[in-house]
Amino acid sequence: MTDNQLQQLVEELSQHYFQLPFLHRAYFNSRLKTTGGRYLLNTHDIEINKKLYDHFGIDELKGIILHELCHYHLHIRGMGYKHRDRDFRELLKKVGAPRFCSTIEETQISNRKKVLHTYQCVRCSQLYIRKRKMDVRKYRCSKCGGEITYLRSE
Structure with missing residues (x-):
């Protein structure tokens, strides 16, 4: 599916479910990982994770759109558009x-396999485990x- 096809689908779903036009841009963003x-x-634009569409198909894509x-139309009308707002939850149900x-299992597994870096104090042997490397000259x-x-990476 191309960005133009996605734009058309978003406009159709907006008209069908909300009876309101979608007047901004919708496009795929390949950098989205966790959403x-x-x-x-x-900008009132909508970005969609292409990997979820590729993995789960059109039904999942329609749900995401x-x-x-829901965020879009509530925000435009000045109503509660955040996840915790009653207006948003009611419109989701409607x-x-x-x-x-849905989540892609491969993403969850790769997120758990992060490299951990271990550091230790020379004087008192206090251990420090970090996800990111740090410059030991500064700390x-x-x-x-x-x-x-620096001791090791796991």
Whole structure:
């Protein structure tokens, strides 16, 4: 599916479910990792995660679009468009849009296999485990103020 086809689908779903036009842009964003879609408040555009469409198909895509259109139409009308707002939850039920999208199992597994970096204080042997590498010349031990050295990555 191309961005133009997605735009057309969003416009059709908006007209069918909300009886209101969608007057902004809808497009795929390949950088989205943990979300099915995103409604942008400043531009009123809708971004969709292409991987979820490729993995789950058109039905999941329609659910994501309906969810984002709920944000869109409520925000345009000045009503409660956030997930915790009553207006939003009621509109989700009315149009049958999901509150959350499905997750791709591969993404969850790859997110769990993050490399961890282990550091240790030279003076008191305090261990520090970090997701990101850090410059040991800039930091000191939080317990004793000693020098920190890099041990290993796991």
